[in-house]
Amino acid sequence: MLSLGFVRTVFYNARNLRKRASVTCINNFRGWECLQQAPNYLYVYFRKQRLCFSSTSCVKNMEEILTRNVDSLPTYEMRDKSPPPPESSSLEFIQFYRSLDKSQRPEFLFKLSSDFGVDHKSVAELAANVMDSQKRDISTVLQAEDRLRYCLTPRYKVLLNHISRVEGGVKFLVDLKADVIEILASKTSDSPHIRDLNGTLKCMLSEWFSVGLLSLERVTWKSPCELLQKISQYEAVHPVRNWTDIKRRVGPYRRCYVFTHGAMPGEPLVVLHVALKEEISDNIQTIVRGFSPLDAVEDINKVNAAVFYSISSTQPGLQGVELGNYLIKRVVRELQGEFPHLNQFSSLSPIPGFTNWLLGLLNEQRKEGPSNRILSDMEFRDIEEITGGRAYETMRKLLSTNEWVSSGRLVKALEPVLMRLCAWYLYGEKHRGYALNPVANFHLQNGATMWRLNWQADTSPRGLSASCGMMVNYRYFLQDTSANSGRYLKTKEIEASDQIRNLVLQFQKASKL
Numbered sequence: 001m002l003s004l005g006f007v008r009t010v011f012y013n014a015r016n017l018r019k020r021a022s023v024t025c026i027n028n029f030r031g032w033e034c035l036q037q038a039p040n041y042l043y044v045y046f047r048k049q050r051l052c053f054s055s056t057s058c059v060k061n062m063e064e065i066l067t068r069n070v071d072s073l074p075t076y077e078m079r080d081k082s083p084p085p086p087e088s089s090s091l092e093f094i095q096f097y098r099s100l101d102k103s104q105r106p107e108f109l110f111k112l113s114s115d116f117g118v119d120h121k122s123v124a125e126l127a128a129n130v131m132d133s134q135k136r137d138i139s140t141v142l143q144a145e146d147r148l149r150y151c152l153t154p155r156y157k158v159l160l161n162h163i164s165r166v167e168g169g170v171k172f173l174v175d176l177k178a179d180v181i182e183i184l185a186s187k188t189s190d191s192p193h194i195r196d197l198n199g200t201l202k203c204m205l206s207e208w209f210s211v212g213l214l215s216l217e218r219v220t221w222k223s224p225c226e227l228l229q230k231i232s233q234y235e236a237v238h239p240v241r242n243w244t245d246i247k248r249r250v251g252p253y254r255r256c257y258v259f260t261h262g263a264m265p266g267e268p269l270v271v272l273h274v275a276l277k278e279e280i281s282d283n284i285q286t287i288v289r290g291f292s293p294l295d296a297v298e299d300i301n302k303v304n305a306a307v308f309y310s311i312s313s314t315q316p317g318l319q320g321v322e323l324g325n326y327l328i329k330r331v332v333r334e335l336q337g338e339f340p341h342l343n344q345f346s347s348l349s350p351i352p353g354f355t356n357w358l359l360g361l362l363n364e365q366r367k368e369g370p371s372n373r374i375l376s377d378m379e380f381r382d383i384e385e386i387t388g389g390r391a392y393e394t395m396r397k398l399l400s401t402n403e404w405v406s407s408g409r410l411v412k413a414l415e416p417v418l419m420r421l422c423a424w425y426l427y428g429e430k431h432r433g434y435a436l437n438p439v440a441n442f443h444l445q446n447g448a449t450m451w452r453l454n455w456q457a458d459t460s461p462r463g464l465s466a467s468c469g470m471m472v473n474y475r476y477f478l479q480d481t482s483a484n485s486g487r488y489l490k491t492k493e494i495e496a497s498d499q500i501r502n503l504v505l506q507f508q509k510a511s512k513l
């Protein structure tokens with residue numbers, strides 16, 4: 001708890017705060033007039049600026065730890081010859097960081113990244129040397145460029161490299177990256193130094209977790225119990241209810257694959273669940289509820305399609321390393337080896353966010369009055385006649401409670417409406433020009449085709465609440481994925497089937513978009 005004296009010091013000295021030894025201003029934020037207090041921290045909003053303070057002892061500790069453990073960047077001449085710091089430095093850094101309260105970590109990472117990063121003065125001098133060297137011979141130019149390249153190495157990167165070599169060090173860095181992602185996503189800090197730290201960590205982790213260094217493992221009922229337990233815990237798409245559930249998901253006509261890494265033994269990094277079917281599934285209940293006897297022998301003639309029905313990354317710190325994409329491509333090759341005739345590969349994917357997006361649209365209708373962006377005149381009348389209420393009001397209420405599925409007439413009346421709205425949500429709604437829906441964006445980045453929208457594909461409460469029960473197949477036409485991915489990433493063009501395009505056209509006609 002901070003003493004009243006500390007609070008008084010802060011308030012009455014806010015103006016010349018930086019000169020005061022008694023408190024340390026950590027970060028400036030834009031914010032409203034209010035006072036927040038976290039353990040060891042005081043957030044003061046001063047002239048629309050939020051100043052975050054911590055008691056000096058904590059800050060002193062951080063500075064001592066950083067000064068003692070973050071070695072200076074070796075000179076260019078000694079870059080390959082300088083002895084590594086003692087392992088104790090890495091262990092002390094890891095231990096100190098883990099001892100920090102979550103609310104203290106932004107400050108620590110801010111200090112690490114801003115005070116122990118790149119020596120900007122030297123960079124400027126060496127950049128001038130590179131410019132001067134342009135008139136000289138090529139070896140002089142290359143030498144000057146190499147010196148500059150080396151000088152752009154943040155000082156803390158030397159420590160991070162050494163940490164990666166101690167036991168558990170890579171896992172520590174993956175978790176550190178997760179903290180940095182969270183700090184940036186939650187806007188706890190908008191420091192450019194922390195963004196730079198994020199980029200440095202992403203480069204390091206992308207190298208260490210490149211597909212050549214990952215091991216593909218098929219999970220079966222004979223796999224270690226701990227691994228099966230982790231698979232169940234990490235399942236982020238269709239929650240595993242019990243051991244019987246997970247036994248079915250690794251049983252006949254099912255495959256479960258994970259990527260693992262030698263530096264994080266026993267830790268599945270990303271998990272892919274596959275159903276082997278006669279044709280591409282349009283319903284998830286037939287996969288997670290339907291199953292063969294556990295001792296059934298697989299009939300190869302019944303395996304014509306591989307349906308990816310769940311893919312989950314387990315390490316938030318590896319976000320952006322694209323493990324899911326690598327795993328799907330690797331599993332396709334694995335299945336082609338096991339079933340040479342197999343040529344249909346598709347996901348059966350959830351559509352998180354559609355229902356909420358639609359409810360937002362209905363709210364707009366309520367405020368701006370029906371501009372018929374949603375219902376045709378006939379649909380409007382049908383819904384009012386079936387429900388006995390005002391169409392948009394009733395739709396909003398019934399969709400937010402999932403009650404609409406209990407009326408067969410309403411389900412029939414809403415099918416064309418919801419199917420075309422959902423097709424538009426997936427194909428037309430964008431975020432920075434890419435698909436708004438993150439799952440769509442993931443598969444489209446991988447080069448999949450938005451292939452089929454499925455009505456009543458997930459009738460669980462979860463499926464109804466997320467996307468009014470609809471699911472979508474992203475089809476992997478192997479010969480097209482590379483070109484599709486390149487086009488999507490470069491021109492943001494979505495590869496879609498005729499079914500999807502026709503539904504989008506129907507939406508555009510109905511909404512006069």
Ligand SMILES: CC(=O)SCCNC(=O)CCNC(=O)[C@H](O)C(C)(C)COP(=O)(O)OP(=O)(O)OC[C@H]1O[C@@H](n2cnc3c(N)ncnc32)[C@H](O)[C@@H]1OP(=O)(O)O
Pocket residue numbers: 236237270308309310311312313314318319320321322323324325347348349350437438439441442445
């Ligand atoms: C069969 C299926 O389609 S299941 C549905 C997909 N799985 C899920 O939604 C579970 C939660 N999500 C995850 O586990 C991961 O985000 C994955 C597996 C989808 C992707 O992880 P990675 O392969 O590591 O990819 P990466 O982190 O680089 O993200 C790639 C894209 O995935 C999408 N994505 C990222 N985070 C999420 C998330 N939490 N949920 C869904 N999609 C996400 C984004 O579109 C992202 O693109 P962006 O980085 O340009 O925003």
